[in-house]
Amino acid sequence: MGLDISERVRSVPPSGIRRFFELAEERDDVISLGVGEPDFSAPWAARDAAIDSLERGRTSYTSNRGLLELRQAISGHVEDRYDLGYDADEEILVTTGVSEAVDATLRALVDPGDTVAVVEPAYISYVPGVIFAGGEPLRVPTREADEFKLTYEALESAGAADADLLMLCYPNNPTGAVMTGEELEPVAEFCREHDIGVLSDEIYAELQYENEHTSIATLPGMRERTVVFNGFSKAYAMTGLRLGYAMAPPEVTTAINRVHQYGMLSAPTTAQYAALEALRSCDDEVEAMVDEYDRRRRFVLSRFDEMGIDCFRARGAFYVFPEVPTDESAEAFAEGLLREEGVAMVPGDAFGDGGEGHLRVSYATGLDDLREAMARFEAYISD
Amino acid sequence: MTARDDLLDLLVEDARHTTADLARMTDLTEDEVEAALADLESEGVVAGYQAIVDWEKTDREVVRATVELNVTLDRETGYGDIAERLARFPQVKTLRLVSGDYDFLMEVEGSSMHDVSIFISEKVAPVPEVTQTVTHYVMTTYKDRGVALNDDDDDDRLSVSP
Structure with a gap:
């Protein structure tokens, strides 16, 4: 018997996010608001404890x-x-x-x-x-x-x-x-x-x-x-x-x-x-990171609001979920935005039912990049 | 946290945030930001705005030294009087009264070691209340006012992830 892939695995399609990752990797000037993880490093005290545990042979x-x-x-x-x-x-x-x-x-x-x-x-x-x-x-x-x-x-x-x-x-x-x-x-x-x-x-x-x-x-x-x-x-x-x-x-x-x-x-x-x-x-570091995310959240929500884009006021995680401002599908819009302006956002339908017509915008990215990404987004929709 | 605290945190992080961006990040209007900044400045809470420069990356030679100062006080002369006199020199960039083996910790800047040495020996040491100075020349700066110099901050995350 060969290595036959199971029915269960075959029934699960690869992640829709994967395609965007590959598109984004094709160019090197991309500002990615498609990242699902913090842009900070772990607090130094935690990293130091990890190093210490290794030095002690744990x-x-x-x-x-x-x-x-x-x-x-x-x-x-x-x-x-x-x-x-x-x-x-x-x-x-x-x-x-x-x-x-x-x-x-x-x-x-x-x-x-x-x-x-x-x-x-x-x-x-x-x-x-x-x-x-x-x-x-x-x-x-x-x-x-x-x-x-x-x-x-x-x-x-x-x-x-x-x-x-x-x-x-x-x-x-x-x-x-x-x-x-x-x-x-x-x-x-x-x-x-x-x-x-x-x-x-x-x-x-x-x-x-x-x-x-x-x-x-x-x-x-x-x-x-x-x-x-x-x-x-x-x-x-x-x-x-x-x-x-x-x-x-x-x-x-x-x-x-x-x-x-x-x-x-x-x-x-x-x-x-x-x-x-x-x-x-590390409570203080967590608090500082939360404060920083909150500022970026407000910044991004304000910018979408100024552009007249419908975006409900997200109050948690590090994502906002605006509506696609054109008649295109979320995927087509996100692909155009990536190709023409070099800004990566993930189409909402990659996350299942209810996500179509939306974009996941991660603000786990420094303010300079957020500012530039929002400017490019604005340029893209006003063309 | 109040809006004033928020503004202070933002300015400490980056004093070049535009008023529009400060407003976006704090949910204030631009006029409210302007007014709050004007208050902070007039109250002396915000005493100035400066860039953090890594002079080693420029052609200019900037020599910095940290100087420990011991002083004696008398009935007419307190720490404040001595500090005021020292702080007037433009070469003195920072002056703090500290606890421990000496009284003042002073940061001095000049264009050469000679320059700084002359300043300490001719301007600081002769101040009558100053009994001792110990000068430490700065050899390399790794971190300045919370900002790591020579920091490699490349984003090595995957560009798109779930």
């Missing part, structure tokens, strides 16, 4: 669930910041980025034929993750009229009542939408009514500019049916160190850990030491 595996000290620090951090109570011994699993946590969780919870409702527009990995786990994705589109927040009605009309799990991400990539506790309550109600488990990717929790973060797991009756994901990539600018975590009731954490221990063994040790230091001493 290059072996850690326990499957991650360094106990780190899990304790995470437990304290999520309690302080988000009122989430998770036990370091039994309810926290340190993973190789949130990506691994989501993948392992789907494989731990999804049986063949189970339905996972995925709120869209969404990070590109959720639907493929459901398919790889043998589940059936059900797309739940959100609308600009609702500022891309998930509503009870959206769940109902997508037929999510029969779903087993609901995958959501607020603050949201790609829209920058956030949801308050009040706005999450109807979603929680829907999940309680229909006995749906929630997978809540809260990787952008720290990057909110007008609200404090509320985790859906803090709402009544939700903790026992929710897995919360968070990590260090966005708030601590540690994407390449690959470190995230999942938090869930003990038996669920044990199940996720079963997949993790066979599939990954343990998260990178060096990154775990960096993360521990990040939690201990």
